[in-house]
Amino acid sequence: MLGVSAENIFCGNSSDEVLALAFQAFYSGKTNIITPDISYGFYPVWGEMYDVGLTFAPLRQDFTIDVSDYANSNGVIIANPNAPTSIALDICDIEKILQQNPHGVVLVDEAYIAFSHTESAVRLCNSYKNLLIVRTFSKSHSLAGLRVGYAVGSTALIDGLKRVRDAFNSYPLGMLAQLCAAAAISDTAYLKKTTEQIIKTRKSTTNELKSLGYKVCNSQANFIFMQTPNAAAMYNSLLENKILVRHWKKERIANFLRITIGTQEEMEEFIKCVKRL
Numbered sequence: 001m002l003g004v005s006a007e008n009i010f011c012g013n014s015s016d017e018v019l020a021l022a023f024q025a026f027y028s029g030k031t032n033i034i035t036p037d038i039s040y041g042f043y044p045v046w047g048e049m050y051d052v053g054l055t056f057a058p059l060r061q062d063f064t065i066d067v068s069d070y071a072n073s074n075g076v077i078i079a080n081p082n083a084p085t086s087i088a089l090d091i092c093d094i095e096k097i098l099q100q101n102p103h104g105v106v107l108v109d110e111a112y113i114a115f116s117h118t119e120s121a122v123r124l125c126n127s128y129k130n131l132l133i134v135r136t137f138s139k140s141h142s143l144a145g146l147r148v149g150y151a152v153g154s155t156a157l158i159d160g161l162k163r164v165r166d167a168f169n170s171y172p173l174g175m176l177a178q179l180c181a182a183a184a185i186s187d188t189a190y191l192k193k194t195t196e197q198i199i200k201t202r203k204s205t206t207n208e209l210k211s212l213g214y215k216v217c218n219s220q221a222n223f224i225f226m227q228t229p230n231a232a233a234m235y236n237s238l239l240e241n242k243i244l245v246r247h248w249k250k251e252r253i254a255n256f257l258r259i260t261i262g263t264q265e266e267m268e269e270f271i272k273c274v275k276r277l
């Protein structure tokens, strides 16, 4: 379905595990590995753990990635769509980043790709041997508890991951998880139905918030990122109403909340709550 051979795929016990192995295999001890200043919170954790010299490229004011910041590095790590901003890069921009970084491993974390209109970068793996795509069953397949993730890339990169894995745990993925993941891949109709529903609910929720005067990023993920003057207070009020969203006390995003798209009914409840506040 991805149009690659088995030797171009590496499976792991969650994409977090695959990502951690990739950090160890390709970035350990290196400097100038570029990643956005606002992205998945685990990247700096692994950076620290594996002695990686991360260079944080600031997102633009509107939280889009400026691809010109990603050049001449020893590696690039980006989530596409990005988290928690929800914004996606076009495949042309991914290719530009690859052209600007011929030496290091360019890792694209596609945890949310199924919710986006942007094309997956898997197609570029044949042309760029230094491109590694990481995917998960946790988001689009709603199987976070199964803990299955995988990487797609050239045999050189996949072999690199296997070498690190084999020094740590040769068989990380249990038999039941393998069977369930295979069944999930086959059920394309269910995936299509659920992702389409989430995209539809995302659109109506975004429109509601915009009509209330909130700024909402152009989401290509299963969550939205909205600006609100007093995000911490809104977080607490929502929590009192048994609605759990995410807020980071972090510069640049302290005035934002990340809201996962639930069912249509849940999101209507959320909007009602926002209106009351």
Ligand SMILES: *Cc1c(COP(=O)(O)O)cnc(C)c1O
Residues within 6 Å of the ligand: 014, 015, 016, 017, 040, 079, 083, 109, 111, 135, 136, 137, 138, 144, 147, 148, 149
């Ligand atoms: C959720 C998430 C992951 C981790 O997914 P698991 O497969 O459940 O470990 C990795 N990267 C990003 C950007 C995510 O949002």
